[in-house]
Amino acid sequence: MSNFTNKVAAVTGGAQGIGAATALKLAAGGATVVVLDLNEDGAKETALQISAHPQVVAAGGRAVAAGCDVTDEATVDRVFADLHREFGRLDILVNNAGVTRDNLFFKMERPDWDAVLATNLTSAYLCSRAAQRYMVPARYGRIVSLSSRSALGNRGQANYAAAKAGIQGLTATLAIELGAFNITVNAVAPGYIATSMTAATAERVGSSPEDHQAAVAARTPLGRVGQPEEVAAAVAFFASDDASYVSGQTLYINGGAR
Numbered sequence: 001m002s003n004f005t006n007k008v009a010a011v012t013g014g015a016q017g018i019g020a021a022t023a024l025k026l027a028a029g030g031a032t033v034v035v036l037d038l039n040e041d042g043a044k045e046t047a048l049q050i051s052a053h054p055q056v057v058a059a060g061g062r063a064v065a066a067g068c069d070v071t072d073e074a075t076v077d078r079v080f081a082d083l084h085r086e087f088g089r090l091d092i093l094v095n096n097a098g099v100t101r102d103n104l105f106f107k108m109e110r111p112d113w114d115a116v117l118a119t120n121l122t123s124a125y126l127c128s129r130a131a132q133r134y135m136v137p138a139r140y141g142r143i144v145s146l147s148s149r150s151a152l153g154n155r156g157q158a159n160y161a162a163a164k165a166g167i168q169g170l171t172a173t174l175a176i177e178l179g180a181f182n183i184t185v186n187a188v189a190p191g192y193i194a195t196s197m198t199a200a201t202a203e204r205v206g207s208s209p210e211d212h213q214a215a216v217a218a219r220t221p222l223g224r225v226g227q228p229e230e231v232a233a234a235v236a237f238f239a240s241d242d243a244s245y246v247s248g249q250t251l252y253i254n255g256g257a258r
């Protein structure tokens with residue numbers, strides 16, 4: 001278990017899924033985690049559950065919640081300033097908030113392109129820019145962003161693939177620019193992880209989550225889909241001091257699939 005004692009982390013889109021599992025993992029290592037989400041009530045409920053978790057209590061960690069639309073520049077700047085004022089530091093940022101608006105390219109309307117780019121990519125620019133204001137003077141920071149296997153191309157996901165490939169370029173570049181300040185910047189690129197997001201994809205293609213998962217499992221070397229905790233473990237590694245010389249990387253978490 002990585003030690004995050006005295007560390008303050010912000011996890012965007014942390015109310016559920018991979019973000020919630022990541023917030024729990026960091027808090028179970030002793031961190032104070034700020035769960036940021038569009039769904040403020042969901043973020044509050046998740047933060048309460050995390051703070052009451054026996055491993056979190058034992059490690060001296062905790063979670064708090066704040067409503068935050070990560071696509072809104074003024075909101076992001078205010079929320080990050082507020083959390084820095086309250087906790088006095090910001091050590092770890094996990095850019096996790098994301099949405100899909102899938103469609104074949106010739107049917108993809110501009111609002112679906114814009115929404116996916118804003119939530120999956122521009123949000124990482126806004127939150128990383130806000131976070132580095134506090135990380136640079138502290139000469140310490142860990143930024144981890146959610147890319148996706150879809151960055152390599154995925155039918156029906158031109159918008160999402162472009163955004164998630166953009167995360168990889170942003171990550172590589174921030175690693176170069178922020179390295180001088182002891183800030184590492186990395187990304188994880190999961191394959192199919194069982195969350196509300198993939199359940200919604202199943203529904204869209206007229207399948208049940210179980211059938212959809214079984215089809216993906218059949219073409220995955222490990223013979224199953226991934227779980228949010230399995231992504232959270234990799235995010236926690238990049239966020240930890242164990243990864244102090246690892247920067248600019250994107251790690252695929254895909255059950256062995258190419």
Ligand code: NDP
Pocket residue numbers: 012013014015016017018019036037038039068069070071095096097098099119120146147148149189190191192193194195196197198
């Ligand atoms: P979920 O849909 O379960 O959770 C995403 C969270 O982000 C939700 O709580 C959602 O809130 C929140 N969110 C959406 N828009 C915003 C916004 N503008 N501001 C703040 N929060 C927002 O997704 P997953 O846990 O599955 O995915 C997490 C990340 O991992 C995403 O970036 C996703 O693209 C990526 N990923 C997921 C994979 C998978 O198979 N599940 C595979 C590869 C990458 P609300 O519910 O209110 O919309």
